[in-house]
Amino acid sequence: MAEQQRKVILECISTPNKGRGMTSPNDISPASLIHAEDPLAVIIMKSCRDTHCHYCFSEAPADVVFCPSCTIPIYCSNRCQEEAVGQISWNQNACLESNNSVVDIAKLSVTSTRCKTQIAEHRHECGGAHWAAVLPADIVLAGRIMAQYIEKQLLAGKRTTISGPNLDLVHHYNQDSPASKFESHIYATVLLLCLQSYYKSGVSWAEDSLSQLVLLICQIKVNSIAIVHMKSMDGGKVLTVNKGFSGSSGAVMCSVEQVRVAQAIYMSGSFFNHSCQPNVHAYFRSRTLVLRSSEYIKAGTPIELSYGPQAGEMDLPERQKSLRENYYFSCGCSNCSVLSLSDLVMNSFRCPQSNCLGAVSELIYYRCKENSVHVSIGESHVCTLSLPDISKFDEDMVKVGNLFFKSDAILNIDPGFCMSCRSQLDLSSAVAISDRATSKINRLKELPALDNVPEVVIAEALQSLEQTEKLRHPYSKALAQAQDTIAEAFAKVGDQEQARKHCKASIKILEKLYHPSHIIIAHELIKLVSIELSMGDGASASAAFARADAIFSLYYGPDVKRILPYVDALRRTVSERSVGSC
Numbered sequence: 030m031a032e033q034q035r036k037v038i039l040e041c042i043s044t045p046n047k048g049r050g051m052t053s054p055n056d057i058s059p060a061s062l063i064h065a066e067d068p069l070a071v072i073i074m075k076s077c078r079d080t081h082c083h084y085c086f087s088e089a090p091a092d093v094v095f096c097p098s099c100t101i102p103i104y105c106s107n108r109c110q111e112e113a114v115g116q117i118s119w120n121q122n123a124c125l126e127s128n129n130s131v132v133d134i135a136k137l138s139v140t141s142t143r144c145k146t147q148i149a150e151h152r153h154e155c156g157g158a159h160w161a162a163v164l165p166a167d168i169v170l171a172g173r174i175m176a177q178y179i180e181k182q183l184l185a186g187k188r189t190t191i192s193g194p195n196l197d198l199v200h201h202y203n204q205d206s207p208a209s210k211f212e213s214h215i216y217a218t219v220l221l222l223c224l225q226s227y228y229k230s231g232v233s234w235a236e237d238s239l240s241q242l243v244l245l246i247c248q249i250k251v252n253s254i255a256i257v258h259m260k261s262m263d264g265g266k267v268l269t270v271n272k273g274f275s276g277s278s279g280a281v282m283c284s285v286e287q288v289r290v291a292q293a294i295y296m297s298g299s300f301f302n303h304s305c306q307p308n309v310h311a312y313f314r315s316r317t318l319v320l321r322s323s324e325y326i327k328a329g330t331p332i333e334l335s336y337g338p339q340a341g342e343m344d345l346p347e348r349q350k351s352l353r354e355n356y357y358f359s360c361g362c363s364n365c366s367v368l369s370l371s372d373l374v375m376n377s378f379r380c381p382q383s384n385c386l387g388a389v390s391e392l393i394y395y396r397c398k399e400n401s402v403h404v405s406i407g408e409s410h411v412c413t414l415s416l417p418d419i420s421k422f423d424e425d426m427v428k429v430g431n432l433f434f435k436s437d438a439i440l441n442i443d444p445g446f447c448m449s450c451r452s453q454l455d456l457s458s459a460v461a462i463s464d465r466a467t468s469k470i471n472r473l474k475e476l477p478a479l480d481n482v483p484e485v486v487i488a489e490a491l492q493s494l495e496q497t498e499k500l501r502h503p504y505s506k507a508l509a510q511a512q513d514t515i516a517e518a519f520a521k522v523g524d525q526e527q528a529r530k531h532c533k534a535s536i537k538i539l540e541k542l543y544h545p546s547h548i549i550i551a552h553e554l555i556k557l558v559s560i561e562l563s564m565g566d567g568a569s570a571s572a573a574f575a576r577a578d579a580i581f582s583l584y585y586g587p588d589v590k591r592i593l594p595y596v597d598a599l600r601r602t603v604s605e606r607s608v609g610s611c
């Protein structure tokens with residue numbers, strides 16, 4: 030059923046440091062549908078070519094349908110095949126005729142009745158050379174945008190010389206390295222030759238068509254969005270067969286994996302800027318981009334999604350590096366402008382003084398007079414942050430970096446020194462011991478069948494966890510991951526009491542790194558629900574599920590059932606078990 034709601038009005042505005050951006054003149058309530066859009070063009074990721082439908086990107090069934098001409102793309106149904114290729118008439122002499130311009134498509138062996146209104150996206154890639162199977166996905170995507178532009182011109186009866194689609198999208202050609210510029214020029218040349226060979230004399234090319242193609246490739250680098258589908262691991266099996274909660278044979282924990290299935294250009298979607306603490310959540314219904322508010326958004330506030338890196342998941346230098354490398358900008362979002370708890374603790378060690386919650390970091394923090402903090406790694410400056418209004422934060426924030434918040438002095442916190450009491454830690458040996466402990470814990474993941482994990486391996490992992498707890502900051506990501514891995518191992522060998530303890534410990538840390546209603550917490554809570562069900566504790570499972578469900582509804586609205594079907598199946602199991610436990 031279509032979602033009933035008030036339409037959110039969006040405005041594209043000019044921002045001081047991020048170019049254009051989106052906002053709304055109205056207040057937006059949480060979980061509102063902000064925007065839904067089909068892509069201008071889209072292409073399947075190379076890694077999914079053999080496993081997913083090339084049109085809707087769902088997992089391909091055993092009896093796939095091939096492209097009838099080149100047999101390279103696979104589709105899950107005749108309908109998807111027809112959408113991508115056009116209607117098949119098997120006419121070897123078929124021509125696409127538009128007024129006086131005639132394009133020979135005999136090689137393709139297909140004609141499309143749909144193409145009068147809509148362009149079949151794969152047609153121009155067929156017919157012998159198979160260049161689309163060889164070129165990188167973003168270049169094939171550029172080819173699809175160009176083909177669409179050309180065919181629209183032809184169908185409109187315009188006998189214009191083809192230049193470029195002239196999309197009004199930002200690019201960073203000038204910031205590209207010489208090697209990357211060279212690569213774009215080479216690919217543009219190859220793509221132009223491929224398109225020329227397909228359209229033959231049906232199209233005449235402008236002098237600037239090559240540079241327009243280079244520009245388009247650069248626009249795709251900055252504006253394309255990865256389409257991610259959620260894949261439920263283990264959970265689906267548990268919930269359909271409805272076993273695995275027995276306790277003795279071990280619980281199968283529900284977890285999800287995000288699979289990057291495709292890369293797409295969304296014209297309006299391209300005007301949303303990035304934030305490391307976004308206020309909208311982006312997800313996909315097949316190839317449609319959907320944006321939903323994950324919090325209350327006051328009128329006039331920038332509406333921003335995450336391009337990938339998020340606070341809590343990566344620390345500030347990691348986020349900045351990833352955004353610079355992948356999107357060519359230094360992030361100016363509100364989270365990257367202010368010193369935050371998760372950035373201070375995420376990769377930190379604990380203070381050697383047992384009664385101190387201060388963080389010991391590998392980064393240099395230099396606090397200046399004007400209440401700003403410069404962050405560096407060795408010699409290289411990463412960024413400058415403002416000090417937050419500590420009245421808005423919990424006490425832990427102050428305990429972690431007491432010197433910053435309680436001191437007016439200019440000060441320098443070097444790597445290895447506590448940010449609260451300045452005690453010194455032998456950082457290099459702490460790093461070495463902690464890394465060794467982490468790799469021992471991670472061995473649990475590599476074991477093929479965890480039901481038969483020798484007790485000694487679990488004992489060794491627990492010892493390593495103890496070491497990690499002694500060295501890593503209590504809110505560090507390494508500790509959260511260690512607790513999570515150990516929880517999964519205990520769940521699989523059937524010690525649900527231990528599994529619950531470690532799963533809860535992991536959630537507690539994640540609540541500090543992200544925030545209590547972040548989607549990552551909901552996914553962890555679902556694991557806890559599986560464990561509690563297998564313990565026969567229906568009441569606790571039901572409480573944990575209710576919390577997870579509230580977060581999922583915030584992020585996915587009524588689409589939860591479609592995007593995360595296992596959550597719905599789990600809902601039924603939880604309600605049966607909680608009734609049974611009353």
Ligand SMILES: C[S@@+](CC[C@H](N)C(=O)[O-])C[C@H]1O[C@@H](n2cnc3c(N)ncnc32)[C@H](O)[C@@H]1O
Binds near residue numbers: 047049198304361
């Ligand atoms: C997909 S576009 C977003 C719309 C863009 N601002 C425009 O004017 O068309 C991505 C580009 O916007 C800018 N941008 C987006 N988020 C930003 C952020 N958090 N900090 C700085 N620049 C940002 C960068 O130039 C980035 O390459």
